[in-house]
Amino acid sequence: MTASDSNPTAAWPEEIFDILKRAEVRQVGYVPDAGHSRLIKACQGNPDMHTVSLTTEEEGIALAAGAWLGGQRPALLMQSSGVGNCVNMLSLAKSCRFPLLTLVTMRGEWAEFNPWQIAMGQATPQALEMMGALVYRVDSPDQVADTVEAAADMAYNGDNVVAVLLSQRLIGRKQWVK
Amino acid sequence: MLNRREVAKALLADRDNDLLVVTGLGSTAYDCFAAGDHDLNFYLWGAMGGAAVIGLGLALAQPDKKVVVITGDGEMLMGMGAFATIGVQKPDNLSVVIFDNGHYGETGMQQSHTGAGVDLVAIAKACGIADTREINTMDGVAELKTRVRTGKGTLVARVSIAADEMPRALPTRDGVELKLRFRKALGL
Numbered sequence: 001m002t003a004s005d006s007n008p009t010a011a012w013p014e015e016i017f018d019i020l021k022r023a024e025v026r027q028v029g030y031v032p033d034a035g036h037s038r039l040i041k042a043c044q045g046n047p048d049m050h051t052v053s054l055t056t057e058e059e060g061i062a063l064a065a066g067a068w069l070g071g072q073r074p075a076l077l078m079q080s081s082g083v084g085n086c087v088n089m090l091s092l093a094k095s096c097r098f099p100l101l102t103l104v105t106m107r108g109e110w111a112e113f114n115p116w117q118i119a120m121g122q123a124t125p126q127a128l129e130m131m132g133a134l135v136y137r138v139d140s141p142d143q144v145a146d147t148v149e150a151a152a153d154m155a156y157n158g159d160n161v162v163a164v165l166l167s168q169r170l171i172g173r174k175q176w177v178k
Numbered sequence: 179m180l181n182r183r184e185v186a187k188a189l190l191a192d193r194d195n196d197l198l199v200v201t202g203l204g205s206t207a208y209d210c211f212a213a214g215d216h217d218l219n220f221y222l223w224g225a226m227g228g229a230a231v232i233g234l235g236l237a238l239a240q241p242d243k244k245v246v247v248i249t250g251d252g253e254m255l256m257g258m259g260a261f262a263t264i265g266v267q268k269p270d271n272l273s274v275v276i277f278d279n280g281h282y283g284e285t286g287m288q289q290s291h292t293g294a295g296v297d298l299v300a301i302a303k304a305c306g307i308a309d310t311r312e313i314n315t316m317d318g319v320a321e322l323k324t325r326v327r328t329g330k331g332t333l334v335a336r337v338s339i340a341a342d343e344m345p346r347a348l349p350t351r352d353g354v355e356l357k358l359r360f361r362k363a364l365g366l
Contacts, residue, residue, distance in 0.1 A: 055259030066235020096353030
């Protein structure tokens with residue numbers, strides 16, 4: 001089975017990309033997710049951004065720390081299952097007050113096909129909050145730009161880890177094709 | 179088997195502000211601190227498995243500086259995926275130097291996977307890192323020092339060190355202070 005982009009005409013992935021550009025984000029770590037596919041492509045096409053494919057999401061927390069030590073703004077793209085992989089590494093961000101904007105595409109919360117996604121999807125906001133991240137949630141396309149822009153300000157101006165949860169309803173039903 | 183304090187001291191001798199250092203947690207942090215504290219040392223007190231990728235982010239952000247990650251076998255084993263991530267990025271200015279004593283020194287000297295035969299240098303090589311080295315002598319350490327400071331291309335080196343416990347030499351544990359002094363020293 002392969003998954004296709006469930007909502008290829010939505011404008012919000014480009015809106016997020018424009019905000020990352022305006023915020024002068026220079027390093028974008030990612031573990032691929034269908035919901036992030038257009039944003040990842042846009043970042044890869046921008047010569048001012050290093051895009052770093054990660055083997056596990058916790059590398060993204062470490063990458064972000066190194067980027068900030070060296071004077072560059074970091075962002076991390078992942079899906080909700082990856083949040084669980086980050087828990088201990090978020091100690092690095094919290095202990096040193098490293099800023100990080102992370103955009104999390106949600107699974108396991110609405111019209112989910114795969115029951116194994118539900119446990120981590122349901123625990124995602126609490127896992128982030130437990131480690132001291134600020135958590136914003138977006139359910140509709142018209143909230144995306146405003147929320148991501150506010151989150152970027154909170155991250156880079158306040159040395160916070162800020163997560164924007166892009167809800168499964170926003171992303172749309174995953175299309176499963178035999 | 180080399181003495182870890184002597185290796186750290188030799189690698190970090192006569193440094194200037196063009197060398198940026200990230201350490202692992204535990205013994206490698208103490209080794210680098212004992213070699214002489216420096217604002218451009220970022221010591222870990224946690225974040226096990228993260229040292230090499232912190233070095234990657236730093237190397238990408240500061241292409242005109244040399245970045246060296248000095249970490250232990252246990253720390254590197256916890257983040258082995260970093261070799262794959264770094265092997266894809268291949269920054270010219272990043273060296274990862276692994277002090278390998280085959281043991282978890284901080285927790286009671288239990289044998290690590292490298293002590294049981296796992297070869298971190300072979301893994302790094304298989305991940306596409308072209309320049310990998312095995313260092314067993316202080317002459318080798320002297321060459322490594324030159325390579326780290328003046329060479330080009332991602333490097334992973336394993337230094338065989340003795341599994342001896344050294345006196346503790348503890349840098350500040352305040353992560354915010356470590357971050358701010360590092361950025362200030364870079365003029366950020």
